Amino acid sequence: TAIGAGAAVALAVVVASVVVFFVVRGELRAQIDDTLEERAQEIFRIPLSEIPLRNGESFLGIQPGFGEPNTLVQVVKSNGKTLRQLYDDVELPVSDEALTLASAGMRGDSVISETEVAGTHVRVLSVAYEPGFAVQIARPLTEMDAALSRIRLFLIVIALSGIGIAAALGLVVSRAALAPVRRLTEAAERVTETGDLSERIELGGRDELSRLAASFNTMLAGLEDSNRAQRQLVADASHELRTPLTSLRTNIEVLAGDRALPAEERGRLLSDVVEQLGEMTTLIAGLIELARAEQRTAAPEDVRLDLVAADAIERTQRNRPSVAVKARLEESVVQGVPATIDRAIGNLIDNAAKWSPPGSEIEGDVRDGQVSVRDHGPGIADEDLPYVFDRFYRARSARGMPGSGLGLAIVRQVAETHGGDVVAEHADGGGTRMTLRLRRAAKVAIS
Known part of the structure; x- marks a missing residue:
């Protein structure tokens, strides 16, 4: 959905901002680490010495011109004592790693850490120098922290802006996407x-x-x-x-x-x-x-159309002994509700019997999922043919005869609920032929 897409975009902006921040911080730290490594390599090429003072104290002697003004260098002895440069008033804290390097480290072994010195955030490289000695090189991270603070602020602003834009776009898109739902709801109401x-x-x-x-x-x-x-x-x-x-x-x-x-x-x-x-x-x-x-909600089942038609013909002949029915019934199986199909076929035969003159014969055929009933009566007028299956419709010639005008309407309803149809047409030689077709291939839901 549009809301989900907007949330995904907002989440992507936040994740991207966090990733960018950590990548930039890593790059800045890597540059400082490279600088500290360069200083360590330079120290390895320079002989270090301990210079005593008159007051009994000693300081670290390093070749003049070494290092940068904001870089601190300190030697750590294996006994935990330190030597600083002459004008350095700040002593770097001696970590356990530095003592380990001084006492048992191989020349060149190093470890990097961060600490606070006199309220200043520094990054410290501790490296083994000679047996019994390790060198600590520190550089303040003030500039890096300030840069990271500005970058963090920029990324927060960008992330919030991205979230806002994503939310606004998601709202706009969701309104447009849900407009059909609103119209649907309003129409239903x-x-x-x-x-x-x-x-x-x-x-x-x-x-x-x-x-x-x-x-x-x-x-x-x-x-x-x-x-x-x-x-x-x-x-x-x-x-x-x-x-x-x-x-x-x-x-x-x-x-x-x-x-x-x-x-x-x-x-x-x-x-x-x-x-x-x-x-x-x-x-x-x-x-x-x-x-x-x-x-009707009865489930459809296999129905032998020829057997149902045979029962309907027998019932008609029993009720109307004067009517003869000539039947040609081929085995035919359809899907449907037996009772409703029986009623429809019975109505077709009863209608044919009603219009058949005395001594005439009704013809009933069953094959391929369809039932055809033909009478030899006066037939149906052309203007009445389209309406004979309508409810309560009675042709002018039928208004003086018994009947409700619903029999053929029931036939059409049964045909439609079974996925078929029923048609009435003029028969060759006079009379009317009505054909009920039911779908055979697939089961149909009767509703």
């Missing part, structure tokens, strides 16, 4: 507050956030279609129920009235009431079947 499923997010780019926004838009579109279908279903159901309910109420009021009715008229009214109740029962059963199909 607006949908929650208003219930308006037509809300969409503008897409731009091909990154993961754009894909997320596209998926969110697809989800909203699906919810909008589902909500629209539910509202349409309720509206259609209300419209379809209004007519039989009104007629049923009228007939019941007449039957319950005070006026005496002839037996023939009373029987006709009772027959109408029973018929209307049957129509309402069929309609409600269809609505329940549609609702159950939309909520």
Whole structure:
């Protein structure tokens, strides 16, 4: 993420600053160490002597002109005593390493250390000179410490500036990168507050956030279609129920009235009431079947399409003895929910039986994952063909016949949930052929 990248840049700046500081300090120390080594080599070429004074003290005799004014030279004896130059008032502390070099060191053995002398930070080179003697050469680190202090300050300023710039850039980049997330959040909040499923997010780019926004838009579109279908279903159901309910109420009021009715008229009214109740029962059963199909979560399984079709044909012939069915059933296996597939095939056969004239024959074929049902009825008008699978749609020629207008809608819903489709077409020689195709290759989730 952009914030992580900014943090990484800030960390890199800090690490680089620390590395630069230690590298510079190492280089400065190396230069001082080289100078001390040069002085030690020069001392090895110069005879050292101990010069006594009248007061009984002694000082170190070194050839005039040796060394720099800020370089201290001191000889350490193996007994711990020291000899300084005549005008040096500062005595270097004798370390254990220096005593070891004086007593047992080989000529040229050396060790470098740092210490404080009279409040001054110095770097000391201790080197074995002759048996019983070692030489200490010291140089103040005042200039180096001052330079390192300035460098440290500069690096701190640079590091803080780098962290600030990285934070600012990370903030800017993160705001730009998270803009789709904010739009997604705002859209979700607006949908929650208003219930308006037509809300969409503008897409731009091909990154993961754009894909997320596209998926969110697809989800909203699906919810909008589902909500629209539910509202349409309720509206259609209300419209379809209004007519039989009104007629049923009228007939019941007449039957319950005070006026005496002839037996023939009373029987006709009772027959109408029973018929209307049957129509309402069929309609409600269809609505329940549609609702159950939309909520179905049964796992798909292997289904022998030919066996299911054979059961549906047998059931139709049992319920409609006057209808003959000529079946050509080839073994065919699909993936799906057996109960819903059985209902869809049964609806196709029932629809064909309803439109078949007496003595005619229905043709049913099953092969390659599809079921074809053909009747020899009057056929479907061209203007009605695109709508025969819509809910509650009834062609003008069918409005005087029993039915809820939901049977073929259930067939289409079953086909779509199984990854297939259903089509209606004119058959050669008259009648209608309806073909239900189900996907065979892969399992589909029924939802």
